[in-house]
């Protein structure tokens with residue numbers, strides 16, 4: 582047997598591995614998973630029935646063009662069919678966007694800390710990451726991001742609301758930023774948590790995209806729509822970008838189950854968004870309670886809260902686990918906690934109070 586290993590691309594060395602949120606413990610007392618920003622509700626009945634029906638035919642390949650879903654999205658957003666592209670979750674689409682725009686020698690700008698997939702997918706494509714620190718208030722520093730643009734910049738991610746801080750950028754500042762970005766640089770507005778926004782000053786990326794050929798909007802069915810396990814997300818972008826996304830897609834990546842579930846979810850939207858409304862109420866309750874306990878909590882427009890705990894991050898996560906909730910620690914920085922079902926939020930608040938009491 583040969584001693585040599587297959588040659589792998591040098592760019593893969595040192596890539597941070599994507600850390601999924603830890604699952605809830607099994608076998609213990611009550612344990613809730615508040616580590617992945619998932620929707621805590623089970624699928625709506627109509628959605629479950631559609632998926633069950635589709636499951637009877639999974640010996641067949643799915644519709645590669647996602648025709649039914651794309652038609653539904655086109656009507657819903659008032660955008661041409663050619664401006665839509667689907668993928669295996671919005672992270673799949675984000676990876677295709679980087680692949681389509683950026684290679685060795687190119688630069689990808691994003692705020693940091695932000696969604697942890699950005700550095701990974703940038704490095705995989707061989708491009709250089711240009712992370713721009715958040716402001717002291719944990720918000721995107723759009724002026725600094727615009728200042729970071731060079732003639733090598735190909736793509737800029739703006740995560741709005743930002744994962745993991747929940748903070749947002751508002752219309753005037755975002756438009757000012759977009760005005761500074763050269764037309765040949767793609768700006769990706771990652772709106773994975775769009776449905777949780779209640780601040781009227783936060784623009785809908787779909788409105789911004791209409792007038793700007795270099796703006797692309799990323800959305801997902803994983804969060805508000807509760808389909809994280811089925812892997813379906815999409816982009817709305819002008820034709821050259823959407824066409825490039827179709828070229829870079831893994832053939833048959835979005836399963837028929839995912840397509841049917843997404844269509845059924847859009848049709849059950851009123852009920853689904855009612856559930857989102859309940860989560861938003863819970864978010865207010867959690868943030869108010871934390872502030873009442875003395876915590877500094879940045880204003881969040883997503884389905885999670887951020888506590889900048891620095892060196893106490895790991896200890897806090899441990900305390901939460903001992904109480905029965907699993908949260909998402911970013912060692913040395915802070916903890917992101919998903920707003921979940923009421924019982925889970927109550928346990929988390931108890932843990933946070935106990936931790937403060939022990940300080």
Ligand SMILES: Cc1ncc(COP(=O)(O)O)c(C=O)c1O
Pocket residue numbers: 617618669670671672673696740743744771773800801802803809812813814
């Ligand atoms: C900001 C952001 N974008 C994209 C994603 C990817 O979600 P999915 O691939 O499930 O659509 C996530 C998931 O955590 C996220 O937080």
